[in-house]
Amino acid sequence: MLEPKAMENLLQLHLEEQNLPSNSENQVWTVQYSKLGGRGLFAKHDIKQGEIIFVDKPLILGPRCYNKYLPMCVNCYKSECPLFPCDNGCGLPVCSNECENSLNHINMECEYLKKLQPTCGTMWSMELLQTVVPIRSLTLSKYQRGLVIALQCHEGPRHGREIELLEKNIGNAIDDNDKEFMLRVCRVFDTNAFETAAVIDNSTSISLRGLYPLGALQNHCCAPNTRHYFNKEGIMVTRAAVSIAKGEELTMTYTDLLWDTSLRRRYLIMSKHFECSCHRCSDPTELGSNVGALRCANIKCFGFIFPDNPLNLKTAWTCHECKSKVSKRQIDVVRSGITAIVNEILADPPRKIIKFIESELNTLVPMTNHIMLDMKFRAVSYFGRVDGLQWKDLTDNELELKAKYCNELINILDQMNCGDCQKKGLILYEFYCTKREQLLRQISNIENDKNNLLTINIKNFVLQLFIYSPGNKI
Numbered sequence: 001m002l003e004p005k006a007m008e009n010l011l012q013l014h015l016e017e018q019n020l021p022s023n024s025e026n027q028v029w030t031v032q033y034s035k036l037g038g039r040g041l042f043a044k045h046d047i048k049q050g051e052i053i054f055v056d057k058p059l060i061l062g063p064r065c066y067n068k069y070l071p072m073c074v075n076c077y078k079s080e081c082p083l084f085p086c087d088n089g090c091g092l093p094v095c096s097n098e099c100e101n102s103l104n105h106i107n108m109e110c111e112y113l114k115k116l117q118p119t120c121g122t123m124w125s126m127e128l129l130q131t132v133v134p135i136r137s138l139t140l141s142k143y144q145r146g147l148v149i150a151l152q153c154h155e156g157p158r159h160g161r162e163i164e165l166l167e168k169n170i171g172n173a174i175d176d177n178d179k180e181f182m183l184r185v186c187r188v189f190d191t192n193a194f195e196t197a198a199v200i201d202n203s204t205s206i207s208l209r210g211l212y213p214l215g216a217l218q219n220h221c222c223a224p225n226t227r228h229y230f231n232k233e234g235i236m237v238t239r240a241a242v243s244i245a246k247g248e249e250l251t252m253t254y255t256d257l258l259w260d261t262s263l264r265r266r267y268l269i270m271s272k273h274f275e276c277s278c279h280r281c282s283d284p285t286e287l288g289s290n291v292g293a294l295r296c297a298n299i300k301c302f303g304f305i306f307p308d309n310p311l312n313l314k315t316a317w318t319c320h321e322c323k324s325k326v327s328k329r330q331i332d333v334v335r336s337g338i339t340a341i342v343n344e345i346l347a348d349p350p351r352k353i354i355k356f357i358e359s360e361l362n363t364l365v366p367m368t369n370h371i372m373l374d375m376k377f378r379a380v381s382y383f384g385r386v387d388g389l390q391w392k393d394l395t396d397n398e399l400e401l402k403a404k405y406c407n408e409l410i411n412i413l414d415q416m417n418c419g420d421c422q423k424k425g426l427i428l429y430e431f432y433c434t435k436r437e438q439l440l441r442q443i444s445n446i447e448n449d450k451n452n453l454l455t456i457n458i459k460n461f462v463l464q465l466f467i468y469s470p471g472n473k474i
């Protein structure tokens, strides 16, 4: 493994080459060995909440290796339009002559694939589209290849499916050196890549994957101290979600903050091959949030049960009220029973889901349990946003319920000290839209009272507020 100082130098070179801020004097991060695993990014000095920590551009960007997100034009990533096979014979889909002849496409993957003799004939191939990322990596410069190789990667047969797909769809053999490097790239992507999106026509977006070297150096924590987002140009911006002291590790989350410890740890073991033992995972109450708590089965008790040792997947659970013990096996039975009920409900229309949350789910799990949080987050995402449930379709009670769920979800994130994380931002935005709709309704209800000066003044004031809210239409 490349030692931290050499890694930091490579990262600075990458920033310089990409014309991103790279002045080491102003840099707020540094690379050091981490107690969590391998190397990590650390705060060079105190960082204020909201401060930008770094911006990063992808070394390689392209379609994901997952059918669900395809097809798309290999050059501009448009998906909701007719696609035709590239006339140059590379076997990839394009949407126009312009895309077909773009130098980016020709130099990055078209020429290379053409030489390998795709076997899809006059068609384009969905499988070849999934191999574009490793093929693009062959155009990296020497130092960029060095940077890719310096990143951590998972071994094992599960990684490198793209190369199998490539070999299955070509007539000629791949050069051994190319194959070795592309295989490495696939493994590096599985360990470090970010899901990002290309924005098409300002309205639709398509899911892509990108390798952001600075982002790739951040280790995971289940209550992280940074957040990140991608702007329209695909640039990654990472900010402090909370105030961070000099010397602290700069962490991000690889999972969903509203999942419970068992779900998060199982996901991390399966997808990232490590067992998280962060301060949230080690605490049976998950920092007092009770996200993993279940109801005590003792009918005389109203307490909650928690894992004795959450870092042990086979641990027994204990009720914090009546102290009764429950084996891991019993917990599994309870959990799979609840999951089966919930999965059935998920196929129902959103209004039925709300009914279920308010009646049955309340009796099955504590208000703070992650299954409850997941259902409430779904309700927040559907109401006001999907066909038949647009803002105008919602009753006043439904608006009130949406605002209540937003508040409850935000309280849980605050309890875990997640600061200004992305999830909170998303929920806060839904809360703001709900409150705006409620206010507009109040105004239109009293608007008939034309002589009421106070009403008119309030209306003008509220409308002014909305007009200057960026990105929102009323």
Ligand SMILES: C[S@@+](CC[C@H](N)C(=O)[O-])C[C@H]1O[C@@H](n2cnc3c(N)ncnc32)[C@H](O)[C@@H]1O
Pocket: 036, 037, 038, 039, 040, 151, 152, 191, 192, 215, 216, 217, 218, 219, 220, 221, 272, 273, 274, 275, 276, 277, 278
């Ligand atoms: C994106 S890389 C992070 C940077 C990496 N530590 C390095 O030295 O290049 C992800 C890998 O780092 C390790 N890692 C990240 N967070 C961890 C954590 N909280 N505990 C243990 N290992 C972790 C795991 O091996 C994981 O697959």
